Structures are given as structure tokens and as C-alpha cells.
Amino acid sequence: MRPQPGRLRILIAALAGAGVLAAGCGDGGRSSAPDPAPSDSAGTASATPTASPSIPDTPVGEQLRWYLGVVERGAISQQEYEAHFAGEFLRKVPLDQFNTINRGLAGMRLTGLRATGRNGLEGTVVVGGQTFTLRISVNDAGEIDGLLVTLGGSDRPTAPASWAELDRRLREIAPRVGFLAAEVTPAGECRTVHAVEPGGPRPLGSMFKLYLLGAVAEAIGRGELDWDTRLTIEPELKSLPSGELQDRPDGSEVTVAEAAKLMISISDNTGTDLLLHRVGRRALEERLPDVPGNAPALTTRELFVLKGVDHPRLAEKYLSLGVEGKRAYLRDTVAKTQLSRFVLWREPRRIDTVEWFAAPQDVCRAFADLAELADRPGLERIDEVMSANDGGLGLDEKIWPTVWFKGGSEPGVFDLGYLARNSDGKTYVVTALTSDPKKAIDEGMATGELLALIRGAFALVPHG
Structure with a gap:
């Protein structure tokens, strides 16, 4: 497992990489298949037209103006893509993936904007009646090196200052929660730092794909593919x-x-x-x-x-x-x-029987197993795969140079899991599994809140 500079930060709607059922914020009228990604009413913005904010005539402003035009067009060529993004970003995000993400943002409208340093901008945008935060940054050459679109306004929840605060806020998200913050020891074991019901199996949604990646890596290691x-x-x-x-x-x-x-x-x-x-x-x-x-x-x-x-x-x-x-x-x-x-469902449906299941401590072991596999000759690309999207966590890259992410969701299930290695070489896993068998979880609220809790957990784990 190697540090990945210039970590990709693209997050669309309720985490494009999060769940079996999360596909951005709809198909934008372009998808031929039904979109099984229900949207909550949380984050709904007023439909009253407002004047667009002024975009500065700076390198990052010019790139933002270009990007908003790209979303309106829906797709760009490889040549145009390479002309606007930094090399590391291009290596991590294939053009097909970039265009697919933008199709899910059709109709984006900029409603607010502020500078975040010399090379960054943060704004609010509205897509399909929902409010999102858009963050964009450029390098010294004026190339885009960071792009993030997340649910909710720019006033994101603050990180918890203690484990007790984290526990209280976690239990407000859903009636059933499991949480684990653990250090992954050099022997590959998960040493618990803090936990909330870490041993109870929970529905995973797309987080089961961690286990499938492990099975693929094992097959590659055996020479079967x-x-x-x-x-x-x-x-x-x-x-x-x-x-x-x-x-x-x-x-x-x-x-x-x-x-x-x-x-x-x-x-x-x-x-x-x-x-x-x-x-x-x-x-x-x-x-x-x-x-x-x-x-x-x-x-x-x-x-x-x-x-x-x-x-x-x-x-x-x-x-x-x-x-x-x-x-x-x-x-x-x-x-x-x-x-x-197929007919879309919007309320929890058999989440305790037709799903994939693991406890928070199992998820930690899955991350730890992948980290061990990634250190084997021929399997180093696991790190590239797992580092492709940081899920909007936004940890300081100088402190946390390596971040892996996988989440999972469907109506009634919302899970996030991260592995991060700090600059001292210590590796931690933080995972939160939340579910409600009776009603859909408000992902508009849960996304920002869970990210804040997990961000806080990574600040707390070095101190025990």
C-alpha cells in the first residue's frame, strides 16, 4: 500500500461510490435503464430563480466557468479533458467515468460562491431541486487538481470533539448503528480504539464489494487471472x-x-x-x-x-x-x-434477509486483508483501485497521504468505511454501519453528519 498524491475528490449526490443503489442524483434523462437511486426530500432548495453569483477572472474561476459549461453539455472529448485537468487526476478518473458523473448533474445551477485560498473556490449549486456543495481547486499551472460535489450546503457539520459526542450523534442518524475505529497493527490485526456494537452483523449494501475485490486479488495471486x-x-x-x-x-x-x-x-x-x-x-x-x-x-x-x-x-x-x-x-x-x-422501491425492503452482511469488526478485517494483499508482488494495483475516490472525507493529505473508501446504501441502509494511513506510517480503519428497517434513512442529512463523525474519529484515534 503506497501513498497516493493528489487524491481524487469527486463525490456526487449521496456518494457515487457508496451503494448498490446510489447512482448520483438521477439519470439526467439520459440513462436507458431505470435509475434505482431514490432521492430524499432533504436538501430540497427553493425553485425560485436567483441571479448567478459572479465568478472571478482567476485561473480557478476560469476552470469553474468551463466546468459548469461541461455539465450543461454532458460530455467532452479526451483532448478537452486533458487540457483542463492535472495529470494525477487524469490517471485516476477515466474520461468515461467523468462524463458519466456529469450526466448525473444535468441542470446544475450555481447559487453561491466564495474563495478558499488563492487556488480554490467553494460554492453551492442546485441540481434537481437539491442543494449541493461544489469545491474546485487548481495547481500552480492552472490545471484542476481537485473537484468535489457533495450533498448539503457549505456549512457542513463540525467534527465531534470526543467519543461520547460521536456516540450521541451517531445514534441520532438511525435506530440501528454499528461503529468501529481501530488501528491496523503491523500483523494485520484490528486493535479497537473505540466501538459501538462492533460485533453485530449489519446490511452492507455495496460495501460487500470489498470482499469481492479480495476474492479477485486472491485469484490473481494464484495465477488464475x-x-x-x-x-x-x-x-x-x-x-x-x-x-x-x-x-x-x-x-x-x-x-x-x-x-x-x-x-x-x-x-x-x-x-x-x-x-x-x-x-x-x-x-x-x-x-x-x-x-x-x-x-x-x-x-x-x-x-x-x-x-x-x-x-x-x-x-x-x-x-x-x-x-x-x-x-x-x-x-x-x-x-x-x-x-x-424492475420497479423502483423507496422504503426499506427486506434489508435483514436479502442483502450482504458483516459487522463493523468484519469490515475492518476486510480492509486490513486488502492492505496485506496490496503489499504482495503483482497485487500493488489494489492500492490504485481503493485510492481512486476518498468518498468526500477530505482528510489533510499531508497528515493522511493514503485514504481508501467504500460505502453502501439502499433504502434503510447507509454505510461508510475508510482505511487511512498517516504520515507516521500508522494505519487506521473507521467504519459506520447504519440501518432502519422501517423507513428510509435521510441521506441528505446522514451524508454530511457521518462524514463529520468519521473525520472526527480520525482526529481522535491517535490519542486513543
Whole structure:
């Protein structure tokens, strides 16, 4: 695991890399598949038109003016992309990913702006009636080296000053919470610094993709595949957003490395299912915690069918079966069910039975296992994959040069997990798992609040 300078900071809506069901703030009218990303009413802004703020005639102002135009156009060429962004940013964010993110921001309107130093600007924007914070920065050459779009206004919640304050605020987010702040020892063990119910299994959403990345890395280590192995995008393997691979032509190819990076950085569900198909369901099950609900380990497409097609009939039949019966049902019935019949759900739906599950302490071990794998020859690209998106955490890069992120969400589930290594070489994991089986979690509130709590946890962990 190596430090990654110029860490990518792109966060769209309720964390583009967060969940199975988080796909930015809608499809902008351009997506051919139904967007399973529900939006809360939190953060809704007035629809009354207001005058746009004045953008300064400075290098960062010019880049902001250009970027707002890009969002309006929807897509740019590789040549134009390279002309505006710093090299490190370009290496971490493929053009297809950049354009996909911007499609989710169609209709963006700047409503407020202030300077943040000589090379930075912070503003408020409105997209689809929701208020977001936009932060942009440039390097000394005038190239964009930081871009962040997050839910909520610029007055973000403050970090907690103590563990007691963190615990109190955490329990206000959802009725069921699990939390762990731990140091990862040189032996790869998670030494607890602070915890709230760290041993209870919780629904993970897309955080299960940490375990799948581990299974992929193990297969690469055994020589069964390589980062450059090509995967074919077959129609039966296409899932729903979040992601972009579902929009590529049938029969097109993607490398293991690209699928893995998209799976983690923007939670690409089709990339996830391609990798799961390649390594096999059993490989994922061997890495997931041995708790009820994790066998058989679902693909994202299977979860969408069980929760979004002819519900509750398919889900009830599935849950009535034993493990082997469920395997057969997934193969013989769910696999043959068309996603064209999918209907979006907006309230919690079987989050304790049709999901992937782990406790906060399990998630810490998953991060620690990936860190250990990343130090093995040939598996160093795990660091590149996991560092692609810091999930909006915004830790000081001089103090925390390496940050890994994965989150997960669906209605009633909102989870965030981070591994960070500081400049002293110490590694910590902080993860928060929140859920509510009765109503959807207000992600407009929960995003900023959880980020503040986790940011505070990283400030507190060195002191115990």
C-alpha cells in the first residue's frame, strides 16, 4: 500500500461510490435503464430563480466557468479533458467515468460562491431541486487538481470533539448503528480504539464489494487471472446503475483492472457482476463472514430482481428455501427474469434477509486483508483501485497521504468505511454501519453528519 498524491475528490449526490443503489442524483434523462437511486426530500432548495453569483477572472474561476459549461453539455472529448485537468487526476478518473458523473448533474445551477485560498473556490449549486456543495481547486499551472460535489450546503457539520459526542450523534442518524475505529497493527490485526456494537452483523449494501475485490486479488495471486484479463459484457450479466458499464454495447470488453476500479470508485454494479461471474460465487462466500444471509452470495442483478421485480412474490419464494434451494432458484428463475420489469422501491425492503452482511469488526478485517494483499508482488494495483475516490472525507493529505473508501446504501441502509494511513506510517480503519428497517434513512442529512463523525474519529484515534 503506497501513498497516493493528489487524491481524487469527486463525490456526487449521496456518494457515487457508496451503494448498490446510489447512482448520483438521477439519470439526467439520459440513462436507458431505470435509475434505482431514490432521492430524499432533504436538501430540497427553493425553485425560485436567483441571479448567478459572479465568478472571478482567476485561473480557478476560469476552470469553474468551463466546468459548469461541461455539465450543461454532458460530455467532452479526451483532448478537452486533458487540457483542463492535472495529470494525477487524469490517471485516476477515466474520461468515461467523468462524463458519466456529469450526466448525473444535468441542470446544475450555481447559487453561491466564495474563495478558499488563492487556488480554490467553494460554492453551492442546485441540481434537481437539491442543494449541493461544489469545491474546485487548481495547481500552480492552472490545471484542476481537485473537484468535489457533495450533498448539503457549505456549512457542513463540525467534527465531534470526543467519543461520547460521536456516540450521541451517531445514534441520532438511525435506530440501528454499528461503529468501529481501530488501528491496523503491523500483523494485520484490528486493535479497537473505540466501538459501538462492533460485533453485530449489519446490511452492507455495496460495501460487500470489498470482499469481492479480495476474492479477485486472491485469484490473481494464484495465477488464475490477471489485471489485464478481459471480461466480456454479456446482456445477461448487465445490472442496473450505479455505474456506466451497463450502457456499453453487448459483447464489448473491459479489463479486470478497469472493472475493479469502477466497482470501487463509482460502485459500478455491472463491473461488480462481471468480476463475480469470473471468480465465482463460492469465492465471494469464502471471504464474506459466515452469518445468515451471506450464502448464497447475491449478484447485484439478483438483488434488483428479488427486491424490484414482482415483489414480494420472488423474494418470498426465495426466502422460503434452504441454501441449495436458493442457489437453484437464482439459477433457474431469477437469472431468467428480465430487469425491464424492475420497479423502483423507496422504503426499506427486506434489508435483514436479502442483502450482504458483516459487522463493523468484519469490515475492518476486510480492509486490513486488502492492505496485506496490496503489499504482495503483482497485487500493488489494489492500492490504485481503493485510492481512486476518498468518498468526500477530505482528510489533510499531508497528515493522511493514503485514504481508501467504500460505502453502501439502499433504502434503510447507509454505510461508510475508510482505511487511512498517516504520515507516521500508522494505519487506521473507521467504519459506520447504519440501518432502519422501517423507513428510509435521510441521506441528505446522514451524508454530511457521518462524514463529520468519521473525520472526527480520525482526529481522535491517535490519542486513543
